[in-house]
Amino acid sequence: MVAEIICVGTELLLGDILNSNAQFLGQQLAQLGIPHYYQTVVGDNPERLKKVIEIASKRSQLLIFTGGLGPTPDDLTVETIADFFGSPLIEKPEIIEDITQKFTQRGRVMSASNRKQALIPEGAEILTNLTGTAPGIIWKPRGDNLTILTFPGVPAELYQMWRDVAIPYLKNNGWCQGIIQSRTLKFWGIAESTLAEKVAPFLEMKNPTVAPYANHGEVKLRISARAESQELAQQLITPVETQLREIAGLDCYGAHEDTLASVVGALLQKSRATLSVAESCTGGGLGQMLTQIPGSSDYFLGGVIAYGNAVKTSVLGVNLDDLTQQGAVSSIVAQQMALGVKTLLKTNWGLSITGIAGPGGGTATKPVGLVYIGLATPNGQVESLECRFGQTRGRDWIRRGSASSALDLLRRHLS
Amino acid sequence: MVAEIICVGTELLLGDILNSNAQFLGQQLAQLGIPHYYQTVVGDNPERLKKVIEIASKRSQLLIFTGGLGPTPDDLTVETIADFFGSPLIEKPEIIEDITQKFTQRGRVMSASNRKQALIPEGAEILTNLTGTAPGIIWKPRGDNLTILTFPGVPAELYQMWRDVAIPYLKNNGWCQGIIQSRTLKFWGIAESTLAEKVAPFLEMKNPTVAPYANHGEVKLRISARAESQELAQQLITPVETQLREIAGLDCYGAHEDTLASVVGALLQKSRATLSVAESCTGGGLGQMLTQIPGSSDYFLGGVIAYGNAVKTSVLGVNLDDLTQQGAVSSIVAQQMALGVKTLLKTNWGLSITGIAGPGGGTATKPVGLVYIGLATPNGQVESLECRFGQTRGRDWIRRGSASSALDLLRRHLS
Numbered sequence: 165m166v167a168e169i170i171c172v173g174t175e176l177l178l179g180d181i182l183n184s185n186a187q188f189l190g191q192q193l194a195q196l197g198i199p200h201y202y203q204t205v206v207g208d209n210p211e212r213l214k215k216v217i218e219i220a221s222k223r224s225q226l227l228i229f230t231g232g233l234g235p236t237p238d239d240l241t242v243e244t245i246a247d248f249f250g251s252p253l254i255e256k257p258e259i260i261e262d263i264t265q266k267f268t269q270r271g272r273v274m275s276a277s278n279r280k281q282a283l284i285p286e287g288a289e290i291l292t293n294l295t296g297t298a299p300g301i302i303w304k305p306r307g308d309n310l311t312i313l314t315f316p317g318v319p320a321e322l323y324q325m326w327r328d329v330a331i332p333y334l335k336n337n338g339w340c341q342g343i344i345q346s347r348t349l350k351f352w353g354i355a356e357s358t359l360a361e362k363v364a365p366f367l368e369m370k371n372p373t374v375a376p377y378a379n380h381g382e383v384k385l386r387i388s389a390r391a392e393s394q395e396l397a398q399q400l401i402t403p404v405e406t407q408l409r410e411i412a413g414l415d416c417y418g419a420h421e422d423t424l425a426s427v428v429g430a431l432l433q434k435s436r437a438t439l440s441v442a443e444s445c446t447g448g449g450l451g452q453m454l455t456q457i458p459g460s461s462d463y464f465l466g467g468v469i470a471y472g473n474a475v476k477t478s479v480l481g482v483n484l485d486d487l488t489q490q491g492a493v494s495s496i497v498a499q500q501m502a503l504g505v506k507t508l509l510k511t512n513w514g515l516s517i518t519g520i521a522g523p524g525g526g527t528a529t530k531p532v533g534l535v536y537i538g539l540a541t542p543n544g545q546v547e548s549l550e551c552r553f554g555q556t557r558g559r560d561w562i563r564r565g566s567a568s569s570a571l572d573l574l575r576r577h578l579s
Numbered sequence: 580m581v582a583e584i585i586c587v588g589t590e591l592l593l594g595d596i597l598n599s600n601a602q603f604l605g606q607q608l609a610q611l612g613i614p615h616y617y618q619t620v621v622g623d624n625p626e627r628l629k630k631v632i633e634i635a636s637k638r639s640q641l642l643i644f645t646g647g648l649g650p651t652p653d654d655l656t657v658e659t660i661a662d663f664f665g666s667p668l669i670e671k672p673e674i675i676e677d678i679t680q681k682f683t684q685r686g687r688v689m690s691a692s693n694r695k696q697a698l699i700p701e702g703a704e705i706l707t708n709l710t711g712t713a714p715g716i717i718w719k720p721r722g723d724n725l726t727i728l729t730f731p732g733v734p735a736e737l738y739q740m741w742r743d744v745a746i747p748y749l750k751n752n753g754w755c756q757g758i759i760q761s762r763t764l765k766f767w768g769i770a771e772s773t774l775a776e777k778v779a780p781f782l783e784m785k786n787p788t789v790a791p792y793a794n795h796g797e798v799k800l801r802i803s804a805r806a807e808s809q810e811l812a813q814q815l816i817t818p819v820e821t822q823l824r825e826i827a828g829l830d831c832y833g834a835h836e837d838t839l840a841s842v843v844g845a846l847l848q849k850s851r852a853t854l855s856v857a858e859s860c861t862g863g864g865l866g867q868m869l870t871q872i873p874g875s876s877d878y879f880l881g882g883v884i885a886y887g888n889a890v891k892t893s894v895l896g897v898n899l900d901d902l903t904q905q906g907a908v909s910s911i912v913a914q915q916m917a918l919g920v921k922t923l924l925k926t927n928w929g930l931s932i933t934g935i936a937g938p939g940g941g942t943a944t945k946p947v948g949l950v951y952i953g954l955a956t957p958n959g960q961v962e963s964l965e966c967r968f969g970q971t972r973g974r975d976w977i978r979r980g981s982a983s984s985a986l987d988l989l990r991r992h993l994s
Contacts, residue, residue, distance in 0.1 A: 179605030190594030269969035447870025448863030455862025
């Protein structure tokens, strides 16, 4: 029983978008223990799509399609699949109803072209799309030896439909022979190479395997166990996780779905403390990270985006002499920003960021990538951390890295 | 004369890495005007790779392989291709010499396993790799009706070899019949289906083609022209772009690399005006978007993240009675937030967002997805916009959509 991924979309062939859906599905199939040997990308062209279906349906038993479910004329996936297997398309009133409802919720009226999204092959089940208008299908066009799943190309919709519908379906229909379970530990403040050396023997293990990853300054260790059941896989993973956490200490900030913001949030909630932020070069990115967490209003009261220097002095009360003498990107200004916002918003903690994100604005003494993080503690003390992200990283990287480093500084204080 | 992309690597099937090579090659082929209809990903498995070669060599005349050129036993691309076409492998002394040299430069000795990288099919040319040890090949295994190019999976090496060797080769061998040039128009405030209906006749065009796609509330129209030269392609695109812009009016906010933030930034700069923001449910996301643009400090002074209601009243001067009677998510509070931040930061414009991003906090009268955007204009007038994103979108979508809608409101005022 082998799966195959077929991504439909001329924009993929033209390279207008990166095929992240194939990566997502590949990871998911691996975790479910469903082997897949081929991935195909084909444009919005019925004849070529049919050729792909012909090839894939001979060598694989589970065909997973993404893309081409939209309302526009070039969205042809479902009708082409139906046509290939010689099945008529049936309009499903429940889909019409669902689409109409979604448009109403958004204060819009369903356009005629959306009607085509309600057409699915005879005998196919609806693969419900909770977020978007395009539903997918679950269809066995020729009995039990071939199953077809279709998903929209929009990643967020694919993820939700895969998680809520596809995974349960595949598990209940005997697709998952044994499973591969993974647990990802997350680290901040340690280089991938350094961590890899610290845990070198683990990287040689066969089951579970331990593999390091790094992106945007965050380092991850993925522990993957192959076993008959989730319980048995967990029994393989847990002791390894425990040992890795011991070795890494505070550099390991969490696992799996944890983010620096969610971990900091949990710690603040536990200590019944409140936080405010003062942001210069991140321009709101730190607050944005913190408020990604539902319920963050329990501990995060808000902040000041002090992008211009006038805001630093007038709103946050940064000392003008310090600002002019030390410069906006300095330890003293970072500390005064943190204390200023803590005082203004009456919070227990105040966290600040000021730095040079580039591409312009760097000097010999203060290069692009130099960032100061300020922290004002509940007892009124202030401190700062100097980060040098280097000039090659790029503006987005430096801004994201700055916000993460700020969260990490607070995390270590709260831990 | 059609090309096809074949990416070899089990790590791609497992989703350990994103297939950015396919995107790069897709863009490159489009720019060179070489049509390609299929992309295939296959693991490091000779039998399956042979099946892929068999299929691809029947339907395409230029096969571009990436991956599987390394020194390790699982790198099998070249020998599998040679095997499929029944050609022996020849060890090329110049490759051995090149690899040895590269190791010496790095103060290392060539390992035995690297020897296999010097083996290429009889009659194949070497596709020189300046940076890495793995060379590619240019090979016509059965005369002029099939050309094979192989590249390493390492993106940097692929890019250099493609630029320095492949492009000149393809141009000199008559592969580049004209070029394909694309231009993408970007829209906000109109549904994909609605726009598609407005421009329906254009979607039927053959050259240039016009294709719509949508992501996170943003709709795009891609105009792609095939022509002998960039100039001629531009001549096909320009009139269509003009007509589409006329039909769409202000719903079209820009093209190509434009973002709502960059367009708003340019308009503010043009009018020498300054902006500040007051954010509740977006928690800094609007400021973060604005400051993604280098040089945004020319017009964006900063803002207040008024996540807690106390901050709305104490820092932004929102009227407590209005807040308690109308609620934090209301038109009046949005307006007072906008006016408050404009006054506090002494800017020409003040832009605010207050809404319910969910998943919690929704009521019958104020459901999740209800967002009010406030705008204070240079002459001191205030207005607000009500958005209903629906309850199914999810927190991140609603927050991103809110920030984009706020930028769009300001954009329409500045336009």
